[in-house]
Amino acid sequence: MSLLERVWPLQLERRAAPSRVMSFASPLIAAVAMLITGFILFSALGKDPVAAFNVFFIEPLSNAYGLGELLLKATPLLLCAVGLTIGFRANVWNIGAEGQFVIGAIAGGGVALFASGLGVFALPAMLLAGAAGGMAWAGIAAWLRTRFNTSEILVTLMLVYIAKLGLSYLVHGPWRDPAGFNFPQSQAFDENEILPLLWEGARVNIAFIMALALAVLGAIFVSKSFAGFRMRVAGLAPAAAAYAGYSDKRNIWLALLISGGCAGLAGICEVAGPIGLLSPDISPGYGFAAIIVAFVGRLHPLGVVLSSLLMSALYLGGESAQIELQLPSSVTGLFQGILLFYLLAADLFITFRLRRVKPIVAQPLAIGVKTANAS
Amino acid sequence: MHTPTPPRLQLQGITKRYPAVLANDRIDLKVDAGEIHALLGENGAGKSTLMKIVYGVVRPDSGSIGWEGAPVVIDSPATARRLGIGMVFQHFSLFETLTVAENIALSIEPRTKPAVLAPRIREISESYGLPVDPNRLVHSMSVGERQRVEIVRCLLQSPRLLIMDEPTSVLTPQAVTMLFETLRRLAAEKVSILYISHKLDEVRSLCDSATVLRGGRVSGTANPRIETNESLARMMVGADLQECRLTPREPGEVRLEVKSLTQASIDPFGTSLQQIDLAVRSGEIVGIAGVSGNGQRELLAAISGEARSDRANAIRICDRDAGALDPAQRRAIGLSFVPEERLGRGAVPDLSLADNALLTAYGAGMVKNGFVRTGACRDFARETIRQFDVRCGSELSIASSLSGGNLQKFIVGREIRLAPRVMVVAQPTWGVDIGASQSIRQALIDMRDQGVAVLVISEELDELYAICDRLAVIAGGRLSPTYPTAQLPLEQIGVLMTGSFVASAGAADVAA
Numbered sequence: 001m002s003l004l005e006r007v008w009p010l011q012l013e014r015r016a017a018p019s020r021v022m023s024f025a026s027p028l029i030a031a032v033a034m035l036i037t038g039f040i041l042f043s044a045l046g047k048d049p050v051a052a053f054n055v056f057f058i059e060p061l062s063n064a065y066g067l068g069e070l071l072l073k074a075t076p077l078l079l080c081a082v083g084l085t086i087g088f089r090a091n092v093w094n095i096g097a098e099g100q101f102v103i104g105a106i107a108g109g110g111v112a113l114f115a116s117g118l119g120v121f122a123l124p125a126m127l128l129a130g131a132a133g134g135m136a137w138a139g140i141a142a143w144l145r146t147r148f149n150t151s152e153i154l155v156t157l158m159l160v161y162i163a164k165l166g167l168s169y170l171v172h173g174p175w176r177d178p179a180g181f182n183f184p185q186s187q188a189f190d191e192n193e194i195l196p197l198l199w200e201g202a203r204v205n206i207a208f209i210m211a212l213a214l215a216v217l218g219a220i221f222v223s224k225s226f227a228g229f230r231m232r233v234a235g236l237a238p239a240a241a242a243y244a245g246y247s248d249k250r251n252i253w254l255a256l257l258i259s260g261g262c263a264g265l266a267g268i269c270e271v272a273g274p275i276g277l278l279s280p281d282i283s284p285g286y287g288f289a290a291i292i293v294a295f296v297g298r299l300h301p302l303g304v305v306l307s308s309l310l311m312s313a314l315y316l317g318g319e320s321a322q323i324e325l326q327l328p329s330s331v332t333g334l335f336q337g338i339l340l341f342y343l344l345a346a347d348l349f350i351t352f353r354l355r356r357v358k359p360i361v362a363q364p365l366a367i368g369v370k371t372a373n374a375s
Numbered sequence: 376m377h378t379p380t381p382p383r384l385q386l387q388g389i390t391k392r393y394p395a396v397l398a399n400d401r402i403d404l405k406v407d408a409g410e411i412h413a414l415l416g417e418n419g420a421g422k423s424t425l426m427k428i429v430y431g432v433v434r435p436d437s438g439s440i441g442w443e444g445a446p447v448v449i450d451s452p453a454t455a456r457r458l459g460i461g462m463v464f465q466h467f468s469l470f471e472t473l474t475v476a477e478n479i480a481l482s483i484e485p486r487t488k489p490a491v492l493a494p495r496i497r498e499i500s501e502s503y504g505l506p507v508d509p510n511r512l513v514h515s516m517s518v519g520e521r522q523r524v525e526i527v528r529c530l531l532q533s534p535r536l537l538i539m540d541e542p543t544s545v546l547t548p549q550a551v552t553m554l555f556e557t558l559r560r561l562a563a564e565k566v567s568i569l570y571i572s573h574k575l576d577e578v579r580s581l582c583d584s585a586t587v588l589r590g591g592r593v594s595g596t597a598n599p600r601i602e603t604n605e606s607l608a609r610m611m612v613g614a615d616l617q618e619c620r621l622t623p624r625e626p627g628e629v630r631l632e633v634k635s636l637t638q639a640s641i642d643p644f645g646t647s648l649q650q651i652d653l654a655v656r657s658g659e660i661v662g663i664a665g666v667s668g669n670g671q672r673e674l675l676a677a678i679s680g681e682a683r684s685d686r687a688n689a690i691r692i693c694d695r696d697a698g699a700l701d702p703a704q705r706r707a708i709g710l711s712f713v714p715e716e717r718l719g720r721g722a723v724p725d726l727s728l729a730d731n732a733l734l735t736a737y738g739a740g741m742v743k744n745g746f747v748r749t750g751a752c753r754d755f756a757r758e759t760i761r762q763f764d765v766r767c768g769s770e771l772s773i774a775s776s777l778s779g780g781n782l783q784k785f786i787v788g789r790e791i792r793l794a795p796r797v798m799v800v801a802q803p804t805w806g807v808d809i810g811a812s813q814s815i816r817q818a819l820i821d822m823r824d825q826g827v828a829v830l831v832i833s834e835e836l837d838e839l840y841a842i843c844d845r846l847a848v849i850a851g852g853r854l855s856p857t858y859p860t861a862q863l864p865l866e867q868i869g870v871l872m873t874g875s876f877v878a879s880a881g882a883a884d885v886a887a
Contacts, residue, residue: 224749226742229733232726239720242681243712244734245703 012348013355022350027296027303030342031310037338047325055324056317066316068202072274074312075204076101076266076283078211080290081297081304082218083262088299089222090231091238092255094141096156097263098287099163100134104264105271106167107133109278112193113175113186122192126268134264135257137163142256146249152256160287168280175278185279195273207269214262218301231255263287284315285333292340311336381444383408383536383567384429389438391424398424399435400591406536409565411558413578413599416588417611417808419778422571425588426538429569430462431455456484459535463525463542471514475507479528492531500527503557505550515644520668526554537561538569543577548836548869550666555581573611573809574837575604587611612810621820621842627657630709630828631678631797632691638677638684646670646852648677653830653847653854655797660819660829661857662843664836664868670852671832672715675801678830679712680705693796706735709796713787713803717779721786724775728767728785731774732756736793755792756785763788764814780807787815791822798822799830804838816842836868850874 035053042052060066080097087094094100108130111122118125137159144150168184177187195205222228234241234251242248271282293311297304318332386404390397398421406412416422427433429440431449440447442458449455455462469478476489476496483492493509500507505523513521522542529537539558543551558568558581572578578585579599587595587610595610633653640647648670655661665671676682677690684690684698691697693709702712714720722731729752733741741751756770763784767777774782783804790798800819804812820842823829832849833839839846840860847857848871855876 224746226733226737226745226747229730229747233723233734236725237719237723239716240723240734243679243702243714243720245680245701245706247701247703 010354010356012352015351015353019350019353022346023298026346026350027298027307027343029346030296030339033342033346034335034339037342038335041334045327047327052321052325056321057313059324060316060320061313064199065202068199068204069316070309070312071198071208072202072204072312073315074308075208075211075273076270076286077290077293077311078215078304078308079207079266079269080259080263080287081293081308082211082215082301083259084290084294085297085299085301085304086218086222086228086231087255087259088294089235090251090255091235092252092259093153094138094156094256094259095153095291096138096141096158096160096287097259097266097290098283098285099156099160100137100260100263101267101270101283101287102160102163102167103137104130104134104267105278105282106163106170106267107136107264108268109186109189109271110175112189112272113278119192122190123195123272126193126272127265130268131261131265134260134262134267136260137264138256138260139253142253145252145256152252156256164280167278167282171278171280177277183279186277188277189272193272194276195269203274205269205273207273210265210269212305214265215301215305222301227254263290289315289336292336295340296343310339314339380408382406382441383410383443384569385441386425386429387439387441389425389428389435389440391428391433391435393424397591399428401438402588402591402593404586404593406567406569408567409562410584411562411568411570411582413582413585414569414571414588415573415575415578415585415607415611417573417810419780419808420588420611421591422588423540426462426540426569426571429455429536430460430538452482453484456482456532460538461529461532461534461536462538462540463522463529464540467521467525469513469521469524472512474510474512475524476509478513478524479509479531482528483531495531496527499530503527503530503553505554511644515642516668534566536567536569538571540571541573542570543572543574548865549872551577575599575607576837578607579604589613608809612808621660621844622824624658624824624844626659626844627826629654629691630657630693631655631799631830633674633678634689634691636677636684636689638673638682638689640670640673641682645673648673649852651854653857655828655830657796657828658823658826659844660823660831660842662839662846662860663830663832663849663854664839664846664872665832665834665849666872667834669849669872670854671801671849673852674849674854675712675714675799675832678799679710679714706793707738711735711790711793711795711798713783713790713798713800715801715805717782717786718775722774722782725773727756727771727773728760728765728777729753729756729770731785732759732770732789736789739793755789759785759788759792762792763818779805780811783807784811784815787818791818795827797828797830799832801832802835803831803833804835812838836865840865848872848876851877853877 039049039053042049061070080101084094084097108126111126111129115125138156140159141152141155144155145152171186172184175186177185195207198204198206198208230241230246231251231254233244234246234248266286271278275282289311293304293307296310297307314332314335318329321327321331322329382405384406386402389399389402391399402425414422424433428435429449431451431454440449447458474489476493479496480487480489480492496507496509505527507523507527526542543554562568570582579602582599585597585599586593587597589611597607597610599607633651636648636651638648646669651674677684680700680702687696687699689698692705695708697705697708718724723734732755733747733752736755739755741748741755753770759765760767760770765785765788766781787803803815803819807815816838819829819831831839831843843860845857846860846863848855848868850872851874853874855871
């Protein structure tokens with residue numbers, strides 16, 4: 001028996017079948033482990049952990065406005081994550097939802113700023129333009145991947161920075177509001193170009209309902225449609241997809257167009273919602289955080305509804321910790337990272353379990369006796 | 376007075392329980408020095424688990440292991456190797472991104488540089504008739520070639536007990552003869568050999584004694600030299616077996632035609648196809664023999680459509696130019712295809728059998744308006760399970776939870792139930808137990824009798840002889856002419872496998 005086993009008499013053993021219980025419990029375990037780590041972290045920073053916990057997780061959600069904020073911040077995360085989930089299942093790694101988000105905001109915002117007299121059709125036109133913008137941006141990666149076999153991971157990521165610089169150029173230059181005191185931002189959108197609120201006194205708007213509806217549609221797509229099945233096979237076993245004759249290119253296009261469209265929609269909803277105009281910093285990294293949301297949500301369009309709320313709570317907590325505890329804003333990112341880290345660790349136990357190693361005592365064999373008798 | 380030498384290996388009461396199954400139940404086994412001992416049993420009988428225990432990969436729950444008279448605890452393969460136990464696994468333990476020499480260097484003690492090992496690998500591999508290029512990357516090698524690497528790796532360590540898990544399935548008849556000479560030579564040098572196989576002829580000609588496992592228990596021990604195939608099979612299966620029979624039949628029109636197909640392999644280490652000509656008619660089974668890595672993979676990909684041809688008429692299926700069609704289009708005109716790899720290609724490991732029915736049978740009413748009809752998938756899977764006697768929990772069982780043989784029955788059954796006009800099957804019974812092999816072969820013969828054109832690519836010559844009307848041999852990316860099976864004796868196949876027919880290329884197709 002090795003030394004390790006004597007000190008730690010447990011070993012990992014593959015389960016006969018992946019544990020369903022663990023696949024649901026794993027995100028909860030990760031969340032609890034994140035909270036414990038948070039306690040230790042706050043203590044180490046010299047803050048009373050209980051008070052800090054209160055400021056971080058309880059206070060922001062203790063009133064109707066806070067709950068509205070929770071849904072508000074969950075909306076772009078959810079929209080992006082639903083699309084990413086569908087792509088990730090097909091092993092198409094769109095890392096650049098952030099860029100598609102920005103392009104969606106530019107495309108939809110452009111409609112708001114320059115197409116006048118649309119009346120009640122202004123918002124639908126903006127939403128369509130936003131989704132189309134995100135699709136087009138992700139489509140660049142799809143084209144490069146299917147035409148030149150370029151890694152969509154790198155292409156989508158690099159396109160994020162191009163999109164952000166593009167937005168920055170527009171609001172510093174041609175699209176800057178002439179009456180805006182030289183602030184780098186566009187004119188505010190008109191009344192009919194802003195998404196209606198869900199209830200008075202909060203900032204959350206109907207985009208949240210759209211996001212929920214999209215999550216349901218996404219769930220139907222992945223579990224019921226043949227296209228969703230083909231994408232899942234391509235993700236699980238590419239050789240089986242090729243054997244069955246499923247087109248690789250069609251999967252890649254579909255995955256990137258869906259995830260890009262969703263991210264673009266998230267972008268326009270954000271600027272046509274709480275922000276109300278175009279400015280260089282329309283996203284605190286929603287597109288990137290959505291990657292974590294997708295994984296914490298078990299790559300399932302309904303799972304991401306819960307995980308986007310969790311991630312949104314982390315954003316709110318981070319803001320309130322910044323204000324009340326004078327902690328740096330990077331606390332939010334830290335918690336997001338810790339959560340993903342624990343989740344990936346806990347996921348090990350979906351397919352493996354711990355088993356006690358039984359000490360094997362070497363016993364004398366009967367052979368010696370037999371041979372002695374024989375001779 | 377002589378002191379009898381203690382057995383080299385003695386297992387007593389070895390028991391191993393897995394979450395779902397009792398893999399080994401109080402197993403006793405004894406191998407003497409210089410003995411060639413067969414371990415027989417169907418798939419799932421517990422042979423592999425037992426050997427993993429001996430090799431230190433798996434810990435038994437109870438029982439004891441004696442090595443040359445002394446009790447030992449084999450807690451890792453390294454310990455096993457130190458004792459002098461070498462093992463050739465059925466499922467290979469090679470790193471695909473490394474070369475042959477690098478792979479072998481990883482498991483050799485004392486640590487040796489791959490460059491130093493290379494000439495030794497070449498020398499050993501040649502002297503045992505197992506040619507291996509030490510500098511090739513493993514990922515580019517076929518299943519058969521990888522197995523050669525495993526054998527050579529063991530021989531390099533001059534073992535005292537050599538465990539061989541079905542080592543001959545990928546060798547030419549001549550190479551099997553050479554391997555057996557090698558094994559007998561090793562046995563004469565007092566090396567013990569534990570030989571796992573389901574090929575009863577081999578076991579009877581090679582082994583001194585046999586332990587038969589059934590359902591995790593020892594069902595008997597025997598001297599294979601005085602047993603018959605039937606008596607051994609009865610001990611393994613627990614029942615008598617039926618032979619499959621091929622009744623002569625006049626073939627019909629050509630359904631699958633390959634016309635002077637020359638195609639470079641996508642894989643830089645693959646075998647390119649050169650001037651392949653082949654015709655398979657309705658109501659006949661044509662077999663292609665050959666040592667793996669001679670272009671079988673490439674030919675299969677070209678026929679299935681996973682590799683497209685430059686010329687549309689290089690492949691014709693049911694009188695239509697199919698060379699430019701993708702696999703789905705070829706399916707639509709009547710081609711069914713069973714690939715060599717079951718998990719990951721013929722079936723998606725993580726999906727249920729119902730979903731795996733949908734994988735290729737989607738055309739059979741399982742998709743409506745772009746949506747999957749779950750009920751139809753489950754019905755199809757359930758009917759396949761029933762018709763082909765697939766042992767599984769239900770149609771909702773995950774594909775990877777089935778044994779290799781049962782999954783193969785499911786895949787073959789699925790493809791048969793698509794009512795193809797042309798059926799292409801690669802390694803139909805690779806690693807499949809006797810009972811299941813028999814039913815798969817019978818199913819192929821039944822298809823032939825119903826007028827389907829069947830092409831079988833296999834490395835098991837016994838199987839090809841049992842079910843094929845005509846045979847051809849593939850060697851070095853070229854295909855020999857086809858011969859009626861009765862006119863092609865085993866020795867001649869061996870000669871063809873060396874590629875000798877190339878010199879006489881252009882010779883008339885004997886069967887035409």
